Structure formats: structure tokens, C-alpha cells
Amino acid sequence: MQIEQMQSGNRWEELSDYQNMVDERTIEPDFYVDNAPDAIFIPNPKGETKTTQIFDRDPFLFDYENEVEPILQVLVGKSIEHARIEVIEEYEARMLGLHKKKFLQLKEAELMETQRLEEARGRKNDEIDRRNLQMRTAKNQIINTEKKMIARDFAKGFLSSFKKDTLQILVDLGTLRKPVDLSVGFTYEPQLYNQVQADWQTHKDHHQQMDLILEDTMGQIQSQHKQAMVKELNKRQDRKKEEMRKKREEEEEKRKRKERREALREKKRLQLLQDQILREVVHSNKQEEYTPKMKIYDVRDPQQTDDGIVLIGGFIGELIITFTCLHDYILSNPQHQNFFFSADTVEGYLTDLLTNDELGFPDQICAINLKRDPNEGGRELPPEHVARSARDPANIADFGLQFLFEVQRDLVLQPEVIEVIYKALCKMALKKQRDPIEPPVMADDLPEDKKEEVTEAINKAKAENAQIADENAKIAKIKQKVLIKADDRHYDVGNEKALIKLNNVREAAAENVLSARTGNSNPPADPSSPAQ
Incomplete structure (x- = not known):
């Protein structure tokens, strides 16, 4: 009966309870189905097979119709549940696609609006540049026109007295001089000047060549002398570095020997202190496990x-x-x-x-x-x-x-x-x-x-x-x-005791002692005695 109701209940109807509705986009689908627990498997008992008389309408007899109904309900209910889950997933995929499409459309619209604004801004900047260029061009034209006007007025004023002093200008230019004076001035004097200049340049070249020869010779001598001085200086510096290196090595060797001797003395002192603590403190006391009933004192507690x-x-x-x-x-x-x-x-x-x-x-x-x-x-x-x-x-x-x-x-x-x-x-x-x-x-x-x-x-x-x-x-x-x-509190520091907390106690083992001078290992004769 339940299966028939689920198969026939496919009519669509609008819901009117809007107050109790929740947006399905904020709800995740629940894939959990509350089913009855699985039946416990009980194997057939082993033994002899016997027959039993079964009467009609026996209440303990297996009834197929009654027994198969819950199994069919579970199978069909499970199939319908999976179908409902698939429908929910398809609906969510479709809604996700619509949301993505709407988001892409909005993104494209915003991108187009951004491009339009950028192009409008570019056109505005181009218009500003064009107007500025026009203004500069007009200004340059006005300046050139003013210059032309000034040049024309200056030329008119300069040529207004041309006819009055033309002859004097020709005399000044030398066009009305005598041929002899003109030949001396234009032929002899330039040749003489050129000859004197050529002789003076030749003498100057000879001096320059001599100076170059002397400069090359002195430069070679100076280079050889400088190389010899640098070589000698390098030898002295190498000798000095070698002496300083040897000195540092000797000082380092002395420092290492001193440190090894101090380390051996400290090791010996610690060994003696450890032996004394083990002999006078640890071996003379008893070991107890901590319990909450013990009292806890602070360091330098007078009531300790x-x-x-x-x-x-x-x-x-x-x-x-x-x-x-x-x-x-x-x-x-x-x-x-x-x-x-x-x-x-x-x-x-x-x-x-x-x-x-x-x-x-x-x-x-x-x-x-x-x-x-x-x-x-x-x-x-x-x-x-x-x-x-x-x-x-x-x-x-x-x-x-x-x-x-x-x-x-x-x-x-x-x-x-x-x-x-x-x-x-x-x-x-x-x-x-x-x-x-x-x-x-x-x-x-x-x-x-x-x-x-x-x-x-x-x-x-x-x-x-x-x-x-x-x-x-x-x-x-x-x-x-x-x-x-x-x-x-007043604590008597003179009677202060050393407090030692030991988590693990073991006997000290004999160790080899490294010599600070020779570097050899010299074990002591008696393992229980400290190294000498």
C-alpha cells in the first residue's frame, strides 16, 4: 500500500506555508536513510535431517506473501530514495549552472562598462592633448608674425639711408684701391705669412718628436724601476706575513695546550667532586619515592x-x-x-x-x-x-x-x-x-x-x-x-645545605685521560682513583 501511494503521488501543487520555508540553496542534501538494522545471520545447525508434519493454516508456517512484503518495501523504498537523491543533485547542478551563467553575464556587463569608461577617458585625454597642441601652434604663429613685423621695420629703417653712403661703403670694402696695393695685400703678404707659419710648424714638430722620444725612454726606465720596487716590496710583505703566520700558529698552539690543561684540571676537579658527592652524600642517604603526603619547601626555608x-x-x-x-x-x-x-x-x-x-x-x-x-x-x-x-x-x-x-x-x-x-x-x-x-x-x-x-x-x-x-x-x-x-624570614646562610636531586644513580666508569702536552691517552692505574 505504501508503494502504491508513493508511485501515485506525483502531482505538482504549490506550497502555501511560506513562513516555514527555507532557502534550499543554503541546505545540503542528506544522503542518510534511516533503515532497520540488518538481520543476524544464523547458520543452519549441522546434524541429521528429519521430517515434520505440517498442517494447513499452521501459524508457525512460513507465509511467502507476508514475509516478502517488507523486503519489497525496503527495495522499492531504497530505489525511490536513490531516485530522489539523483533528482536533488540534478536540480542543484541546474541551479548552480544558472547561478554561474548569471554571474558570468554580470561579469561581462561590468567588463564592458569598464572598457567603455576607459575608452571615454582615452578620448577625453586625446581631446585635451589636441586642444593643447592647437593652442601651442596658434601661439607660435603669433610669435613668428611678431618677429616678421619687427624684422621688416628694422630692414626699412636700416636701408632708408642706402643712397647717401654707398660710395663710402665701396671705399671701405676696397673696391676702389690701387692695383699695386691690392696685389701686395692679396698676394705677397698671404704667401709670406704662410711660409713663416710652415717653418714655425716644422720647428714645432721637431721639438714634439724629441719630447716623445725622451718621454718613451723615461717611461720605460720608470716602469722597470717601479716593477723592481714592487717586486722587492712583495718579497718583504711575504716575509713579514710568513713571520706573523708562524707567530700566530705558535700562539694558537700555546692557547690550545693551555685550554687542554685547564680542561683536564676541570675534568679532574669534577671527577673528584663527583666521587665526593657519591661517597659522602648519595651513598649515605636513602632513596624514597615522592607521594603527595610529603611537604614541599622552598629554597632557604627556615622551617625546612x-x-x-x-x-x-x-x-x-x-x-x-x-x-x-x-x-x-x-x-x-x-x-x-x-x-x-x-x-x-x-x-x-x-x-x-x-x-x-x-x-x-x-x-x-x-x-x-x-x-x-x-x-x-x-x-x-x-x-x-x-x-x-x-x-x-x-x-x-x-x-x-x-x-x-x-x-x-x-x-x-x-x-x-x-x-x-x-x-x-x-x-x-x-x-x-x-x-x-x-x-x-x-x-x-x-x-x-x-x-x-x-x-x-x-x-x-x-x-x-x-x-x-x-x-x-x-x-x-x-x-x-x-x-x-x-x-x-631570616635564614642562616652559614648552615646552608646543598640540595641535589638525583633521577638516576650509577657508578662512575674509568675513562682515559688525554695528555695536554703529548696528546696520548694515559689511563690511570686504579680505575676507582681519579686521573693524575
Whole structure:
């Protein structure tokens, strides 16, 4: 029946529910079809084959019509589902083609408009250049016309007296002179001048040839002398460089021998120190595994005993280093670039960690020792102000923690992480306990409906008091672990002990010692004794 309805329901009709419609371009098709799980294959049992009498209309008999109907529904439904997916993909491909065609048309229109504007701009520039050329041409024509007018006026003024002084001009030009004077002036004198000039030029050429011969001779002599001087100078420089090279080699050899001797002395000193540490410190002490029940002391802690471990900065310094490394590791992933610890997150983590009875952290495991009390004025400051005062290196009383703050730039300790940790610790140390709620009193003359309300209020108050009691117990436990105190510590440096942390201890092996003078390997006679 379901198959017939799906085959006959192909009529197209317009949908009217526009408010609940969604743009299909923003929806990705869902190719997942929720089908029933596959049947579990059960193999036929092995054994003897026997026959069984089957009666008509037996309810346990296999009915083909009933059994084949779900299989056909699954097959036909699957085929129709695949057909629907193909129709959706074809429709999306067609819509994508229309969108691409529309985009290309819009792109072509914009390109044509851009070309039209560029051509209009080019025509405008050409028109501007043509107008400028016309203006320059007209200006040049006006200038040439003015020059012609000036030249014509000057010529008229110059030739106006031509008839009056023509004879004098001819006399001045020499056209009316005597033939003898003309022959002397035009024939004899030029020949004499040319002969004198030729003799003087010949004498000058002889002098120039002599100067060139002398210059070539002196140039050759000077070149030979210069080559000899350069050759001698090069020999002296090579000799000087050779002497300096030998001197540098000798000094380098002396420096290397000195370094080898110092290295051997340092190696011997370190070997002796290592043997002394192994003999007097390591072998005379016992090895213990760390547990959270051990106390953690800072370097140069006056209260230090042998019941714990010593770390630079104590428990707070270890928290700063651990959270800084954890923050750097999280930020190394590009997906977590905006991650940062908050004071509430760190407070919740430290509260769960320190109040865990299974770990058993000792009391005052996290003590913030300050040189001056942040509440000296008598008023209680908020945790943010106390945290700011506690982070001041001049106010830190612990030696190792103060040293960590001095070299935090070298250790790449992030100030933001330190600020978050101190805010969380100050909030934990300054957290106050809540007072219990006073439950209402049940009066005898109250009506029944009022009694029910009062009873409900009493039960609610008891539940809240129980919750407040748990929170106060947790706060009291936290205050035993975390506290802020003013303690200007004085440490006896004269009785200071060397603290050594050993992760792996092994016996020292005998090593060959390289001679600083000869370069030979001379092993010591006794492997347990240091090299001499």
C-alpha cells in the first residue's frame, strides 16, 4: 500500500506555508536513510535431517506473501530514495549552472562598462592633448608674425639711408684701391705669412718628436724601476706575513695546550667532586619515592626539615611552571589560539586537588609568605588587590619564589598565567564561611495550611544549612592547605645545605685521560682513583 501511494503521488501543487520555508540553496542534501538494522545471520545447525508434519493454516508456517512484503518495501523504498537523491543533485547542478551563467553575464556587463569608461577617458585625454597642441601652434604663429613685423621695420629703417653712403661703403670694402696695393695685400703678404707659419710648424714638430722620444725612454726606465720596487716590496710583505703566520700558529698552539690543561684540571676537579658527592652524600642517604603526603619547601626555608622535598619556588613555583607549560602546549595547536586560563577554572581545579582525601596533601602546603601584611591598615582588601601585592617581588619573603620572579623573562614565564594563579590562590585563602540560616519557628495556633508552608520552609532551611555546612567544611579544609601570612624570614646562610636531586644513580666508569702536552691517552692505574 505504501508503494502504491508513493508511485501515485506525483502531482505538482504549490506550497502555501511560506513562513516555514527555507532557502534550499543554503541546505545540503542528506544522503542518510534511516533503515532497520540488518538481520543476524544464523547458520543452519549441522546434524541429521528429519521430517515434520505440517498442517494447513499452521501459524508457525512460513507465509511467502507476508514475509516478502517488507523486503519489497525496503527495495522499492531504497530505489525511490536513490531516485530522489539523483533528482536533488540534478536540480542543484541546474541551479548552480544558472547561478554561474548569471554571474558570468554580470561579469561581462561590468567588463564592458569598464572598457567603455576607459575608452571615454582615452578620448577625453586625446581631446585635451589636441586642444593643447592647437593652442601651442596658434601661439607660435603669433610669435613668428611678431618677429616678421619687427624684422621688416628694422630692414626699412636700416636701408632708408642706402643712397647717401654707398660710395663710402665701396671705399671701405676696397673696391676702389690701387692695383699695386691690392696685389701686395692679396698676394705677397698671404704667401709670406704662410711660409713663416710652415717653418714655425716644422720647428714645432721637431721639438714634439724629441719630447716623445725622451718621454718613451723615461717611461720605460720608470716602469722597470717601479716593477723592481714592487717586486722587492712583495718579497718583504711575504716575509713579514710568513713571520706573523708562524707567530700566530705558535700562539694558537700555546692557547690550545693551555685550554687542554685547564680542561683536564676541570675534568679532574669534577671527577673528584663527583666521587665526593657519591661517597659522602648519595651513598649515605636513602632513596624514597615522592607521594603527595610529603611537604614541599622552598629554597632557604627556615622551617625546612627532612620530611619533604625542596623545590625552587616551593609549591607555588611548581604551579606557575606547570600551568605555563600546559598553556604553551595548548596554544601550540592552531585551533586553540584564543584559549586562556581563568581564575575560576584554576580555583576549581586546585580546590578539588587539595581537598582530595585520597591524595592527602599536608596542611600549609601552599603558603604565600609576604614581608608585610596586605591588611595592615585594618581594612580587608579584595582578593585582586591582595594578589597584586603578593606578586610584588619586593614583598615576597620566599627566596626561591623571589628568584623565579627575577628570572621569569629568561624562563619565559607568562605574567598572565602568574596573575591568574595568584588570583585563584588569594580567593581560596580569603574565602569566608557562610552563616547558617535561622529556620522559622512552628507556632501551635497556626492553621493547617500555614503549618504546611512553615514545615516546607523549615525543611528548605535545613537543606540549605546542610549545604552551607558542607561548603564551610570545604572552605575550612582549603584554609588549612592555602593561607597568606606575613613572615619576614631570616635564614642562616652559614648552615646552608646543598640540595641535589638525583633521577638516576650509577657508578662512575674509568675513562682515559688525554695528555695536554703529548696528546696520548694515559689511563690511570686504579680505575676507582681519579686521573693524575
